[in-house]
Every structure is written in C-alpha cells, then in structure tokens.
Amino acid sequence: MSKEEFRAERLYLMVRSVAQSMLREGVITEIEFMQIDTILLKKYRPTLGTLLSGKPLT
16 A cells, blocks of 8 residues: 555544444434545545445445
8 A cells, every 4th residue: 555545544433433423422314424535535535444444335
C-alpha cells in the first residue's frame, strides 16, 4: 500500500467514525449516514474501507 493509499484509507476511516458517532447520537438518520458513506467512498476511494461499507467501489 502506497503512502497516498494509506492516507486515503486513514482519512476515510476518521471521517466515517465521526459520521457513526453522529448516527449513534441521533444527529443524523441511517439514510443520511449511508449517503455520507457513499460520498466518502467516492471522495477517498479506500481500498480496505470498502469492506466496512459493504458497498462495491464503482
């Protein structure tokens, strides 16, 4: 894994973690969380993070 791939992976996981916290706190809905996750996948294009989302990276 290159430095850029690692950086993208780390950023994706950090921002996704914030979104998960918001979901647990009731700040956002499950649908909003899924929308955020989709945006994050497109933005960061993580290699391993796609395993967490359960979505194919297209």
